[in-house]
Amino acid sequence: MANLRKLFPGHYEPVDGDLKLLWERGVFVVDANLLLQLYALPDKTRSETLSVLKQLKDRLWMPYQVALEFQRNRTKSIGQARDRTAKVIEPLEGALLQFESLVTAVQLDKRGLEAASKNMAELASLGRSIIADAQGALSGQVDMVGVDPVRDAVDDLYGDNIGTPPSQQQLDDWYADAQKRYKDRMGPGFEDADKKNPTFRHAGTVYNRLYGDYVIWRQVIEYLAEKDEVKDLIILTQDRKPDWWQKNNQRLIGPHPELCAEMLSHAKLERFWMYDLEEFLQAAPKHLSVTVSETTLIDVADANAEVKPVRSVWSPRPTKYTPRDLGKVLDLLGSSSAENDESFVSGYRTLASGVAVGDIVMLVGTAHDFTKELSGKLINAVEFLDLFIDPQVIHVHLLTRNNNETRFQTLAVRKIDSFLRGAMPKIAFNVQIVRMSRDMKHLKFGGGFE
Numbered sequence: 001m002a003n004l005r006k007l008f009p010g011h012y013e014p015v016d017g018d019l020k021l022l023w024e025r026g027v028f029v030v031d032a033n034l035l036l037q038l039y040a041l042p043d044k045t046r047s048e049t050l051s052v053l054k055q056l057k058d059r060l061w062m063p064y065q066v067a068l069e070f071q072r073n074r075t076k077s078i079g080q081a082r083d084r085t086a087k088v089i090e091p092l093e094g095a096l097l098q099f100e101s102l103v104t105a106v107q108l109d110k111r112g113l114e115a116a117s118k119n120m121a122e123l124a125s126l127g128r129s130i131i132a133d134a135q136g137a138l139s140g141q142v143d144m145v146g147v148d149p150v151r152d153a154v155d156d157l158y159g160d161n162i163g164t165p166p167s168q169q170q171l172d173d174w175y176a177d178a179q180k181r182y183k184d185r186m187g188p189g190f191e192d193a194d195k196k197n198p199t200f201r202h203a204g205t206v207y208n209r210l211y212g213d214y215v216i217w218r219q220v221i222e223y224l225a226e227k228d229e230v231k232d233l234i235i236l237t238q239d240r241k242p243d244w245w246q247k248n249n250q251r252l253i254g255p256h257p258e259l260c261a262e263m264l265s266h267a268k269l270e271r272f273w274m275y276d277l278e279e280f281l282q283a284a285p286k287h288l289s290v291t292v293s294e295t296t297l298i299d300v301a302d303a304n305a306e307v308k309p310v311r312s313v314w315s316p317r318p319t320k321y322t323p324r325d326l327g328k329v330l331d332l333l334g335s336s337s338a339e340n341d342e343s344f345v346s347g348y349r350t351l352a353s354g355v356a357v358g359d360i361v362m363l364v365g366t367a368h369d370f371t372k373e374l375s376g377k378l379i380n381a382v383e384f385l386d387l388f389i390d391p392q393v394i395h396v397h398l399l400t401r402n403n404n405e406t407r408f409q410t411l412a413v414r415k416i417d418s419f420l421r422g423a424m425p426k427i428a429f430n431v432q433i434v435r436m437s438r439d440m441k442h443l444k445f446g447g448g449f450e
Contacts, residue, residue: 042299
């Protein structure tokens with residue numbers, strides 16, 4: 001009679017002895033998404049990850065579908081990695097610009113505060129140095145053209161250990177099988193069933209992206225079924241969907257039990273397991289002669305984190321702001337109201353140093369919102385504050401409704417700043433984006449929304 005483990009092999013994770021054999025003898029199959037993830041990692045983390053994989057060089061095997069997906073998605077992954085770095089630089093540049101503008105407006109030198117002026121200049125210099133470092137990191141990233149050290153490293157890792165291309169008939173048979181499995185939510189791949197424009201042609205063969213995961217699965221099974229000497233397999237993938245994994249509250253428990261049982265049976269294996277990159281690097285030092293730094297684990301964990309639509313306290317309010325909301329900004333600034341309009345409010349306050357400053361809060365999301373009528377009202381508000389309190393500087397706060405148009409918000413800041421300095425050159429201005437928390441108790445200045 002069979003025991004529970006034999007009846008339900010997919011529901012048991014390997015014990016220490018099994019893990020030892022998996023790491024010592026097993027074939028390692030790395031999915032394309034993990035290889036492409038290398039482009040998103042910092043240089044040192046990428047090098048450390050590749051050095052771990054190099055320890056397994058003789059036991060790495062790449063299904064043809066993985067090779068195809070890696071080549072097809074390489075430039076897209078490079079572009080996404082560079083875009084993420086560029087998006088980090090943009091708010092830094094905006095914050096530095098606003099800081100320098102504010103320092104200039106306060107005119108510390110003319111107030112006899114030379115030491116403070118020097119400190120401010122040093123801070124600005126440090127900010128420019130940080131931005132230069134970030135720009136250097138961007139320029140040091142892999143580009144879409146020219147030398148690609150990641151692909152070169154992958155080429156070196158695998159050599160000729162790559163599967164053969166499938167025939168059109170073989171693909172069509174697998175696709176038909178996948179369709180039946182997907183109806184029963186049997187993976188891998190049923191979570192990809194809604195991909196747009198899924199078909200493409202390569203080397204005269206028509207491929208369908210809806211079934212890419214299943215093709216990889218079948219290619220692994222057929223390869224190992226012919227290798228009687230191979231009894232152990234580890235798959236590494238960054239695909240964290242439930243058509244691959246058994247999950248509990250987003251935590252990966254192990255490969256999906258049905259997939260695990262199928263692989264053990266059809267590929268004639270004794271042991272099978274899966275890791276994502278983070279868990280793989282955590283386990284590697286226990287089984288290989290490698291060291292993985294804490295920095296690498298942190299970098300990979302950050303890249304591995306699943307992004308969920310969590311509503312932040314700093315999310316913009318869902319409806320349009322009202323004049324009352326504009327007045328609330330004045331209250332949070334500690335500014336006394338001077339003039340109100342449906343498009344803006346103005347106020348004034350005195351700093352601890354005795355300096356009088358003016359505040360104007362406007363509802364402007366993009367440069368296109370700054371109409372001729374609104375510019376006239378803005379000039380009137382500035383003239384009123386100038387006459388009423390003779391401010392050292394007037395802060396113009398742009399309360400925005402937009403959630404994801406940082407570039408257009410920056411253009412609005414520049415347009416209004418340029419307009420004011422041209423129209424009233426004798427007055428110092430500081431123009432910046434402002435946002436309120438959802439509970440309307442806090443303000444943040446500059447940049448786009450989180």
